[in-house]
Amino acid sequence: MSTVMKFISPVDEFPLGSVFEDLPGVEVELERLIPHETLIIPYFWVRGVETEDIETSFEPHTGVTNIRLVDSVEDEYLMRAEWKPEYFGILSALAKANVVVLTGIGKKDGWRFEVRGENQEAIAEFREYCQENDIPMEITAVHAMLPIQGEGYELTETQREALVLAYERGYFDTPRESSLEEIADELGITQQSLSSRLRRGHRRLIGATLSSSV
Structure with missing residues (x-):
């Protein structure tokens, strides 16, 4: 049975969190992760800020390169970046583990994630990976996800x-x-x-x- 785990992570653990230093009121939401050859490409939304150059709000980081704007709708910005998989961090753990990111939202006080594994073993493997690589995380909830109105309707x-x-x-x-x-x-x-x-x-x-x- 599918298992869902919710956890929080420090704001500085996720390099995209550098935006909160200049824009403390901003919200960053992870849209999806796309493995691509030697890179991991995260797409994410940035909300709650009006700026002419959102790209420069993200400081350079050893694990992230080529942050750029993809699209914008009013004060929401869809962006993408290139992440080096050899950099150990929450994003690398999410990309390598057999889990699906249901939600991933960052604010100045930290990141909150909700992930789904096909079973408890998948969640356990993800937790072990984080522990082995000293990736800080605080688990707030773990529960089985029951289908909604039929098999496959796995909504939060x-x-x-x-x-x-x-x-x-x-x-x-x-x-x-x-x-x-x-x-x-x-x-x-x-x-x-x-x-x-x-x-x-x-x-x-x-x-x-x-x-x-x-």
Whole structure:
């Protein structure tokens, strides 16, 4: 049975966290990891800041190169970087382990991750890798993930809550009966966080029903 683990990591453990020194109010959300030959390429969103040159907000790091802007929507910036796999850190551990990153959000007080393994052994291997390589992490929760309304619908609780509420409030109707702002207020989160939950939830549902891979 799939197992989910939540953990937190110090802000300086993740090199992308250098942005918090100049922009303490910013939020960074890991979108996905793409292994590519000798590199690991992370895509991530940067929110809560307005700047003409977001790329220079990230200081150089020995493990990361070529940070660049891919796209932007209002005050949200989609960026990518190139990560050297020989650098031991949380990102390397996530890329090498047999786990799926459900969420990865960084703020000035630290990083919060939620990962899924196919079973408890996969989670245990990830923890052992971090311990063996002195990668700091504090586990906050471990639990089995039960499918939602059928096998393969592996949504997180927050994704399911956001999708169901948006559906019930008529957000997906035409014309819409509720706005993103109204639903976010009801959940007590920001519009950016709600948008992220809906996007990730859609991706997992489509992956489980219309595509052969998630």
